[in-house]
Amino acid sequence: MISIWFRKLLRVVKYLVILALSLVILLAFVPVPVTGVMIERQIQALWNNHKSYELQHDWVPFEQISAAMKQAVVAAEDQKFPDHYGFDTAAIEKALEYNSRGQKVRGASTISQQTAKNVFLWTGRSWFRKGLELVFTGLIELTWGKERILEVYLNSVEFGPGVFGVEAAAQKFFKRPASKLSRHQAALLAAVLPNPLRFKVQSPSPYVYKRQQWILKQMRQLAPIEQRFADN
Structure with missing residues (x-):
């Protein structure tokens, strides 16, 4: 039995x-119409009876996203992105050491x-x-490539309640397409990414402003992301 x-x-x-x-291979070539987190947020809104919740998401190709926006998210979220194979082992070790000393959890x-x-x-x-995340990370690294991963990331990441992807964020917060985002606007969008349900693009806290300035500095110091893709 x-x-x-x-x-x-x-x-x-x-x-x-x-x-x-099959899904990973398919999404290597076609726009991602909906994501797991989008579905999760919709279910949460229905469960909590948030009738005003509206999901905004517009896919745009990699070429129609400003270079500043690409540079900003790499500077803010993962400066070694072009160089690693999906996992930043040094950052993971530092996070584990940090978390072992205190109650506040730091991600990597x-x-x-x-x-x-x-x-x-x-x-x-x-x-x-987390285990499933590791599996899917390995799969997309093997089948998508860095440019495609960044394209999907920028089109799927959450910038605020119901606002998914850089095109929807650019239109909502700055009334312009993602291709026209300035460095300051891109850095402000990237500054809220650690917690887009808490940090606000439209009414930034002092912490968000401080983080925006730090991101702008990092953007200047890093080589252009597309140049780094070419070098690798």
């Missing part, structure tokens, strides 16, 4: 793996890991979700 259930479980796992691989997720979570999974800190 146990062997029968074990074989059934293996069959289910096999089908899930095939489904995951790369842009690749955040993209895997945003597109295929959900928010939260469970070990099960």
Whole structure:
């Protein structure tokens, strides 16, 4: 009896793996219409009866996103993004050491890991979700490439309640397309990414302004992201 259930479980796992691989390969070529986090937010809004919640999301190709925006998110979120294979081991070691000394948790997720979570999974800190995130991160690193990962990240990341992707954010907060974002606007958008439900683009806190200035400094110091892609 146990062997029968074990074989059934293996069959289910096999089908899930095939489904995951197929989805990853498909999304290497087509725009991502909806993500796991978008679905999660919609469910939360319905559950909490937030009738005013409206999801805004417009996909734009990589070429129609300003160079400043690409530079800003790399400077803010993952400066080693062009150089690693999905995981920043040095940052993970530092985060583990930091977390072992205090109660406040510091993350070490790369842009690749955040993209895997945003597109295929959900928010939260469970070990099960983190394990799935590692699997999907490895898959997209193998099949998508850095430019595609950054393109999907910029089109799927949350910039505020219901605001997903840089085009929707640019239109909502600055009344312009993502291709026309300035360095200061891009840095302000990137500044809220650690917690877009808490930090506001439209009414930035002193912390957000300070983080924007830090990001602008990092943007100047880093080589242009597309040049770094070419060098790798």
